[in-house]
Amino acid sequence: MAISRDDVAYVAALARLELSEEELERYTVQLASILAHAADIAALDLSDLAPMAHPLPLKNVFRDDEPRPGLERDVVLAAAPAVEDHRFCVPRILGEEP
Amino acid sequence: MLVAGELAGQIRRRERSAREVVTEALDRVAGGDAAIRAFVRVCADAALAEAEALDRRIAAGEDPGPLAGVPVALKDNLCTKGLETTCGSRILEGWRPPYDATVVERLRSAGAITIGKANMDEFAMGSSTENSAAGPTRNPHDLSRVPGGSSGGSAAAVAAGFVPVALGSDTGGSIRQPAALCGVVGVKPTYGLVSRYGLVAFASSLDQIGPLTASVGDAALVLEVIGGHDPADSTSIDAPVPRLSDAVEAGVEGLRVGVCLELIDGVARDVEARVREAAEALSGAGAKVEDVSIPELRYGLSAYYLIAPAEASSNLARYDGVRYGLRVDAPDAAAMNKATRTAGFGAEVKRRIMLGTYALSAGYYDAYYAQAQRARTLVTRAFDRAYAQVDVLLGATSPTTAFPLGAKVDDPLAMYLSDVCTIPSNLAGHPAMSVPFGTGDDGLPVGVQVLAPALGEKELFRVGGVLESLAPPIALPALGALGSVERT
Numbered sequence: 001m002a003i004s005r006d007d008v009a010y011v012a013a014l015a016r017l018e019l020s021e022e023e024l025e026r027y028t029v030q031l032a033s034i035l036a037h038a039a040d041i042a043a044l045d046l047s048d049l050a051p052m053a054h055p056l057p058l059k060n061v062f063r064d065d066e067p068r069p070g071l072e073r074d075v076v077l078a079a080a081p082a083v084e085d086h087r088f089c090v091p092r093i094l095g096e097e098p
Numbered sequence: 099m100l101v102a103g104e105l106a107g108q109i110r111r112r113e114r115s116a117r118e119v120v121t122e123a124l125d126r127v128a129g130g131d132a133a134i135r136a137f138v139r140v141c142a143d144a145a146l147a148e149a150e151a152l153d154r155r156i157a158a159g160e161d162p163g164p165l166a167g168v169p170v171a172l173k174d175n176l177c178t179k180g181l182e183t184t185c186g187s188r189i190l191e192g193w194r195p196p197y198d199a200t201v202v203e204r205l206r207s208a209g210a211i212t213i214g215k216a217n218m219d220e221f222a223m224g225s226s227t228e229n230s231a232a233g234p235t236r237n238p239h240d241l242s243r244v245p246g247g248s249s250g251g252s253a254a255a256v257a258a259g260f261v262p263v264a265l266g267s268d269t270g271g272s273i274r275q276p277a278a279l280c281g282v283v284g285v286k287p288t289y290g291l292v293s294r295y296g297l298v299a300f301a302s303s304l305d306q307i308g309p310l311t312a313s314v315g316d317a318a319l320v321l322e323v324i325g326g327h328d329p330a331d332s333t334s335i336d337a338p339v340p341r342l343s344d345a346v347e348a349g350v351e352g353l354r355v356g357v358c359l360e361l362i363d364g365v366a367r368d369v370e371a372r373v374r375e376a377a378e379a380l381s382g383a384g385a386k387v388e389d390v391s392i393p394e395l396r397y398g399l400s401a402y403y404l405i406a407p408a409e410a411s412s413n414l415a416r417y418d419g420v421r422y423g424l425r426v427d428a429p430d431a432a433a434m435n436k437a438t439r440t441a442g443f444g445a446e447v448k449r450r451i452m453l454g455t456y457a458l459s460a461g462y463y464d465a466y467y468a469q470a471q472r473a474r475t476l477v478t479r480a481f482d483r484a485y486a487q488v489d490v491l492l493g494a495t496s497p498t499t500a501f502p503l504g505a506k507v508d509d510p511l512a513m514y515l516s517d518v519c520t521i522p523s524n525l526a527g528h529p530a531m532s533v534p535f536g537t538g539d540d541g542l543p544v545g546v547q548v549l550a551p552a553l554g555e556k557e558l559f560r561v562g563g564v565l566e567s568l569a570p571p572i573a574l575p576a577l578g579a580l581g582s583v584e585r586t
Contacts, residue, residue: 011459015448015455017452038403040396041470042469049476051468054303054333081422088420
């Protein structure tokens, strides 16, 4: 199941990346070659093994439920590209079409 | 150059001032880094102010700690409060973190002084430090070669003699491979031994912070300082860090060492020869050495290059032009996200985000991502079987010595193969160390890799200490020497 040019365009859209025609072409070839390498594990029967998400056998980790100071609002907002009334400011999210 | 432990001792005994030591380090950087470009940012004024404050504390009878006055370099994916942190990416240009990473706080509490931020592949994705928005770093041993990556700036800063200690991060070999290519010591600790709080995330189930140093003893000292439980990282192991400095001198008498055939098979002949010589040296020092085969390790590369991009595609979703970093304006939010990410990320980061998105997408999740996670179990169980037989494993760190700049930039898969020997330890969460051991036919440094099971750092440092004491000497990089000539 080789990755197609349409697949690459689709994942680029999901990942919010704009690709030129030339980039689309190049990434399709490169991703196909990387995925072809992964054929070695695709060919294995690993159905008796559990997927491993993490190296540590962790259960939920809780801290004591005690209030403590967080980062200062103005310090955090100072790093934002746009701020209005002590809030992050973004362009229109939902909107009437013009 | 003096190792960090001795330097700190001299400063604590007031034989030298921290100001003098930090000034010398800054002079070496000013003299030599124009050619190497290990640093993306040097904070001379802050470092000198910290050094003077430290000298005053020592004069007042205080002990500032085991790294008193030691100048350090920090990989630029470690958050430093108020000091620009860019991860080698345009998307974080100008970002000043509102807090320090836990490791940065711990280094400071032990008396270390940060003199600057080290170059890296963008978001730690790469094996040559060529994927940096700041441009490439060069190998101090040969300026036409790469320093390895992604912690190439950290490795080059130590190899050039600018600083005795640097921190890096290792997701698939990003500490050990550049350490090998630059002829320094590099350690990837057990997953969870060092807090990741304040490390900009790449692949969270694989990332670990660790030291790159001029000596094995310094690596032990630094790990004792930065390791240990941190409530701010929920994956941090709640156990004390073992006394590693003692292990460096403990020898390898009776230790069972397995030469892992899969970690020398297919590597360059001169690199394989150095690993075999290292095994003989350990045998001569009293270790029981045997060959071990772990065929499943060969599946590590494929598993890694699905799992790490999958985690990265999720972690890097946060760069959306809203809370920090770059924003490219557009009429609506989705178009703004897209314009920002398209302009802010480099080619390799885009490649990995798309690969990871694909591996996680409906219809391919089981075939790629879940299968890779099962292969991760396969690799980890294979290690477990080997460690029932031996205490540590030995292999190559990198399949070759440092390669020329540009040699692999157009072939992502060839670049990924640089990590083939280092990836298995990340998948299993195990510790591993690269120790310089002689040179290749081209005269460039070779690193031998020592691997141990989870929390096997003590054994790692026992082997590292012996290998260091028996390693053939490596010529100091000409530019490191030039740097020190210029300051006198």
